[in-house]
Amino acid sequence: MRDIRYVYLNSGKASSGQNENTRRKRVKEIAGQELNWNLLRTFFVIAEERSITGAAVRLGLSQPSVSNALQKLETQLECQLVFRDSRSFELTLRGEKVFQECKEIFLSTERIHSLVRDATDEEQGELNYQVISHLNSSLLDELFRLYHQRYPSVMFRGTVRNSQEILENILKGSVAIGICLLPKPVVNLPSIRLFREEFKVFCGAEHAYFGRSSISLRDLRREPFISFSCATDISGLEPMTDLRNRARIGQRTTGESTNFEEVRRMIVAGLGIGILPCPAVKDDVANGVLWPIEIADEAIGADVYLIHAPEKELKSSERKFVELVRELKGLYPDLE
Numbered sequence: 346m347r348d349i350r351y352v353y354l355n356s357g358k359a360s361s362g363q364n365e366n367t368r369r370k371r372v373k374e375i376a377g378q379e380l381n382w383n384l385l386r387t388f389f390v391i392a393e394e395r396s397i398t399g400a401a402v403r404l405g406l407s408q409p410s411v412s413n414a415l416q417k418l419e420t421q422l423e424c425q426l427v428f429r430d431s432r433s434f435e436l437t438l439r440g441e442k443v444f445q446e447c448k449e450i451f452l453s454t455e456r457i458h459s460l461v462r463d464a465t466d467e468e469q470g471e472l473n474y475q476v477i478s479h480l481n482s483s484l485l486d487e488l489f490r491l492y493h494q495r496y497p498s499v500m501f502r503g504t505v506r507n508s509q510e511i512l513e514n515i516l517k518g519s520v521a522i523g524i525c526l527l528p529k530p531v532v533n534l535p536s537i538r539l540f541r542e543e544f545k546v547f548c549g550a551e552h553a554y555f556g557r558s559s560i561s562l563r564d565l566r567r568e569p570f571i572s573f574s575c576a577t578d579i580s581g582l583e584p585m586t587d588l589r590n591r592a593r594i595g596q597r598t599t600g601e602s603t604n605f606e607e608v609r610r611m612i613v614a615g616l617g618i619g620i621l622p623c624p625a626v627k628d629d630v631a632n633g634v635l636w637p638i639e640i641a642d643e644a645i646g647a648d649v650y651l652i653h654a655p656e657k658e659l660k661s662s663e664r665k666f667v668e669l670v671r672e673l674k675g676l677y678p679d680l681e
Contacts, residue, residue, distance in 0.1 A: 380421065387414040388426060389447040395434050470662045471500045474522035475511045478605045479625035480649065484540055484673065485524070492669055499662050507573060507603055512652065521654040521663050526647040537651040537670055543623045544645040545637040547630075551615045555636040562594060562640060569599035571611040571619035609635075620645065 391400040391411065401408045419426050426440035436444060472492075489501070506514065508525035515523050515534065530536035546565065548554050554568075600611040609626065612619045613634055621635075629635040651670050653659065659667065 381417070384414050384418040384421070385447055386451070387411060388418050389444065389451055391415060391427070392436060392440070392444040392447070397429070397434075469498045470660065471502055472522070472662050472666055473502045473504075473520055474524065474666075475504045475506045475514060475520050476524040477508055477511070477526060477649075478505045479622060480524065480542070481622075481624035482540060482542075482649070488670060488673055491673070492666060495669075496662065496665065515652055515654060518654065518658075521659055522666060523652045525650060525652065527650045527652070528647075530650065531652060535653050535655065535667075537667075537674065539649045539651055539670070539674075541646050542649050544620050544647060545623055546618055546640060546645070547612055547621050547626065547635045547637055548618045549613045549615045549635065550633060552618065552636070554618070554638055557636075557638070559639045565594045565618070565638070565640065566596070568594070569597050569617035570594070571600040571608055571617045572598050573605075573608055574601045574603045 387400065387404065387406075390403055391397060394400045394403060397411050397415070398408055401411045404411065415427065422439075422443070424439045425437050426443060428435045428437060492499070493501075504520075506523075506525075508527070511520075511523035511525040512527075512531065512534075514520045524539070526542070527536065530538070554560055599617045600608075602608050602611070605621075605625070608619055609621060609629075611617065612621070613629070618638065623637070626635050630637060651667070653663065653667055656664065656667075
C-alpha cells in the first residue's frame with residue numbers, strides 16, 4: 346500500500362514564500378511523522394459526504410470535532426484540502442489527490458476485514474471420499490472446483506473403489522462420502538442422483554464383431570464376457586448385472602477384475618466382449634483399439650449417485666460438500 350505521505354511529497358511545488366532549503370527541511374519533518382489514521386479516516390468520510398455535517402452524522406461525532414480533525418490534517422500536511430463556506434463545499438486539487446489515496450487505503454482495509462471475517466468461518470480439515478474409476482463429468486469438475494474455491498483449507502483425500510465396496514464402506518462407517526453407480530437409491534441411506542452415465546458393449550480389433558453396426562442380443566448371448574468382479578455377484582451394482590439379468594448375456598465369463606484398466610486390457614486383447622463407460626474409452630475407439638457394439642433395442646446405462654452417511658454423522662466439511670451438491674443440482678439440473 347502506498348504511504349499517504351506520497352501525496353504531500355508529490356502534490357506540487359512549495360509556495361512562493363518558501364525557499365528551497367526551507368521546503369526540503371519541512372519535507373523531512375513531515376516524512377518523519379506518522380500521519381494520524383483517524384484524521385485520514387475523518388477526511389475520507391468528509392470527502393465522500395461532501396459535507397462536514399453529513400460526515401459528523403455518519404461518524405457519530407459532533408460537527409466541531411469533525412471540523413477540528415480536518416484542520417489538524419490540513420496543518421500537518423501544510424495544504425488546504427477543502428474549499429468551504431456556508432453555501433458550497435469543494436475539494437482542492439491536493440484535497441482530491443489525498444481523497445483518492447485515502448479511497449485506495451480504506452477500500453483495501455475493507456477487503457482485509459472481509460478476508461478476516463471469511464477466515465473465521467473458513468472450513469478446515471479433510472474431505473475423505475470414495476469414487477468409482479474413470480468417471481468423467483462436468484458436474485463433478487465444477488463441484489470440486491467450487492468447493493475448493495469456497496473452502497481452500499480443506500484437504501481432499503479421494504480413493505478409487507468399485508460401487509459395491511463404496512456402498513459397503515459407507516454402511517459400516519469407514520467413509521462418509523461416496524460417488525458410485527446404483528440401480529436405484531439405497532433404502533435408509535441418503536442418496537442424490539447426479540447424472541446418467543452411458544455404457545456400451547465393446548470388443549477388440551481382432552474380434553469378429555469389430556466394425557459391425559448392430560448386433561442382436563441373441564448373437565451376443567454366445568459370446569464370452571469380460572466382467573468387473575463386483576458385477577458377478579448377485580448383489581452387484583454395475584450395469585453388467587442389470588444387463589445380464591434382463592438380456593441373459595454375459596453368462597460365460599472368461600475374465601474378470603475389479604480394476605478398470607485390467608478389464609479394458611482383456612477386451613482389447615480379444616479375450617471377450619465387455620461393458621465399459623463410453624467417455625472413458627473414447628480415445629480407444631477413435632484410435633481403432635476398441636469397437637462399440639450397438640445392441641438393437643437395448644440402451645445400456647447406469648445412474649451415478651452421491652451417497653453419504655446420515656446428516657448427523659457428517660463432519661462439517663462433509664456436510665458442506667453435500668449441501669454444495671444440492672445447490673449445483675438446483676442451479677444446473679441439466680449439468681452432467
